[in-house]
Amino acid sequence: MEPIILSLLKDNGKMYGYQITQHVKELTKGELQITEGALYPLLHRLEEEGILDTEMESVDNRMRKYYSLTKSGKKETQKAVNELSLFLESLQLILQPKTV
Amino acid sequence: MEPIILSLLKDNGKMYGYQITQHVKELTKGELQITEGALYPLLHRLEEEGILDTEMESVDNRMRKYYSLTKSGKKETQKAVNELSLFLESLQLILQPKTV
DNA sequence: TCGTATACCTAAGAAAATTTGGTATTATAC
DNA sequence: GTATAATACCAAATTTTCTTAGGTATACGA
Numbered sequence: 001m002e003p004i005i006l007s008l009l010k011d012n013g014k015m016y017g018y019q020i021t022q023h024v025k026e027l028t029k030g031e032l033q034i035t036e037g038a039l040y041p042l043l044h045r046l047e048e049e050g051i052l053d054t055e056m057e058s059v060d061n062r063m064r065k066y067y068s069l070t071k072s073g074k075k076e077t078q079k080a081v082n083e084l085s086l087f088l089e090s091l092q093l094i095l096q097p098k099t100v
Numbered sequence: 101m102e103p104i105i106l107s108l109l110k111d112n113g114k115m116y117g118y119q120i121t122q123h124v125k126e127l128t129k130g131e132l133q134i135t136e137g138a139l140y141p142l143l144h145r146l147e148e149e150g151i152l153d154t155e156m157e158s159v160d161n162r163m164r165k166y167y168s169l170t171k172s173g174k175k176e177t178q179k180a181v182n183e184l185s186l187f188l189e190s191l192q193l194i195l196q197p198k199t200v
Numbered sequence: 201t202c203g204t205a206t207a208c209c210t211a212a213g214a215a216a217a218t219t220t221g222g223t224a225t226t227a228t229a230c
Numbered sequence: 231g232t233a234t235a236a237t238a239c240c241a242a243a244t245t246t247t248c249t250t251a252g253g254t255a256t257a258c259g260a
Contacts, residue, residue: 001247001248003195004191004194004195007194007195008194016207016208017207017208017209018205018206018207018208019207022206024194027190027193027194028190028193028194031186031187031189031190032187032190032191032194035248035249035250036207036208036209037209037210037211037248037249037250037251038247038248038249040208040209040210041209041210041247042247044209059206059207060206060256060257061255061256061257062206062207062208062255062256062257063207063208063255064206064207064208065207065208081195084195086131087131087132088188088191089131090127090128090131090132091104091132091188093127093128094104094107094108094124094127094128094132095103095104095107095181095184101216101217116238116239117238117239117240118236118237118238118239119238122237135217135218135219136238136239136240137217137218137219137220137240137241137242138216138217138218140239140240140241141216141217141240141241142216144240159237159238160225160226160237161224161225161226162224162225162226162237162238162239163224163238163239164237164238164239165238165239
C-alpha cells in the first residue's frame with residue numbers, strides 16, 4: 001500500500017484520505033479498494049516519519065486533511081516505487097511462461 | 101506467495117521445498133528470497149486443502165518431500181494466477197505515469 | 201426523516217510474513 | 231580431522247499489515 005499512496009501523491013500533488021479511496025476505486029474500476037482502516041493509520045505513520053505534510057481545509061463545513069509529499073518524501077517515493085518495480089520484474093520472471 | 105508457489109509447481113511438475121527456495125533465488129538473481137518459515141507452513145496448508153500432493157524420496161540419505169498439483173490444485177492455480185494478474189493490472193493503472 | 205455520501209478516526213482480530221530456533225546428513229575448505 | 235557451508239526438513243514467537251467493525255459529524259436527496 002505504501003508505494004501506491006506515495007505514487008498517487010506524487011502524481012496528484014495533494015490529496016485527502018477519502019479522496020484517495022475514491023480515486024483508487026475509480027482508477028481500477030472497483031477492482032482495488034483501499035479500506036480506511038488501512039489508509040488512515042498509514043497516512044499518520046508517514047506524516048510522523050516526515051514523509052508527508054498536512055494542511056487542513058474546510059469545504060462545506062466538512063474538514064479535509066490534505067496530504068502532500070515532503071522533500072524527503074519525494075526521495076522515499078522514488079525508492080519505494082523503484083523497489084516495487086524490481087519486485088514486479090522478479091514476479092514476472094516467475095509467472096512468465098518459460099517459453100518467452 | 102501462494103500464486104508464486106502454485107505457478108512454479110505448474111511449470112515444473114514437482115518440486116521439493118528447498119528446491120523452491122533455490123529456484124526462486126536463481127530465477128530472480130537473488131532479488132526474491134523465499135524464507136523457509138513462510139514456505140513450509142504454506143505447503144502444509146495447501147496439502148491439507150487438497151491442492152497439493154506429496155511423495156517422499158530419499159537422495160543420498162537425505163529426504164526430499166516432493167510437492168505436485170492435484171487436479172483441484174490446477175484449477176486453484178489458474179484462479180490464483182488470474183487474480184494476481186488482475187491485481188497487477190490495477191497496480192499498473194496506479195503506478196503508470198498519467199501520460200501513457 | 202431516513203438512508204446515502206462525504207469526511208475523519210480507532211481498536212480488535214486475522215492473516216501472512218520474518219526471525220530465530222531446532223534436527224540431521226553431506227560436501228568443502230582449512 | 232575438524233569446522234563451516236550446503237542440503238533438507240520443520241515449528242514457535244514475534245512483527246507487520248490488512249480487514250472488520252465500530253464511532254463521530256455534516257450534507258443531500260427521496
